[in-house]
Amino acid sequence: MKKDLNAKLTRGTQRTLDAFFDAMTELLQTKSFADISVNELCERAGYPRATFYNYFEDRNDLLTYCWIALSKQxxxxxxxxxxxxxxxxxxxxxxxxxxxxxxxxxxxxxxxxxxxxxxxxxxxxxxxxxxxxxxxxxxxxxxxxxxxxxxxxxxxxxxxxxxxxxxxxxxxxxxxxxxxxxxxxxxxxxxx
Structure with missing residues (x-):
């Protein structure tokens, strides 16, 4: 994860993380993880690929973030x-x-x-x-x-x-x- 989740996150950062979290969880309910592409995640989240890679190394990194976000519940x-x-x-x-x-x-x-x-x-x-x-x-x-x-x-x-x-x-x-x-x-x- 390229962002320090222990630091105070700006509203913009949190909004971006939430959008990618929502995109991943929505797509996982309709298809397998192996079939989800970064392009598809970006399209669903409404952000360009560059933004994705500013936050995450790859899809697995986003998946780890999703587990972290869920565990905070x-x-x-x-x-x-x-x-x-x-x-x-x-x-x-x-x-x-x-x-x-x-x-x-x-x-x-x-x-x-x-x-x-x-x-x-x-x-x-x-x-x-x-x-x-x-x-x-x-x-x-x-x-x-x-x-x-x-x-x-x-x-x-x-x-x-x-x-x-x-x-x-x-x-x-x-x-x-x-x-x-x-x-x-x-x-x-x-x-x-």
Missing amino acids: TNSADLASVESSRRVDVALDAMADLLESNADMLRAVLEHNPPEGPLFASLHRFIERNARQLMLSCVDRDRFDLPADLIADHYANTLMLVLDWTYLRGHSLTRAQLHEYAHALLRGVEIA
């Missing part, structure tokens, strides 16, 4: 301030809320982009990376003999697995079941 609490027994549920709820609040768009995108394709591979990497960072910031280091980053990876991968199975693979679960499945996997699936 989540109500991600500071997990370090949440009681340790509830951290997994709070993180899982934040990610599930994001997927549920964009369910119609997700369904339309899934029609044209299979879960095994490059679009969802990009989404998986983004969610895993963010979930790992989130979990790493709140691992209760006194509870485990293992390295904190290994535990964070395990938690992030488990949350991603349950979210993928539920929202992308089409298995309907209630929120309580979602929590139950995540906790069961984190404990281990063996029956004592």
Whole structure:
């Protein structure tokens, strides 16, 4: 991304980013990511190619920006301030809320982009990376003999697995079941 998203953005910059975000999300609901060209994105957004390349390296860079913009919709609490027994549920709820609040768009995108394709591979990497960072910031280091980053990876991968199975693979679960499945996997699936 050629713009620093952590800096205060001007209204013009935000308007341009919003236009490209809208163009990408609209096109993804009608065709596969592989079939979307930069020219098509620019035409839909109403900006010339030069503007696109002032903001993004390529389509993948714009896609990453789309994930960032969507993730800002989540109500991600500071997990370090949440009681340790509830951290997994709070993180899982934040990610599930994001997927549920964009369910119609997700369904339309899934029609044209299979879960095994490059679009969802990009989404998986983004969610895993963010979930790992989130979990790493709140691992209760006194509870485990293992390295904190290994535990964070395990938690992030488990949350991603349950979210993928539920929202992308089409298995309907209630929120309580979602929590139950995540906790069961984190404990281990063996029956004592």
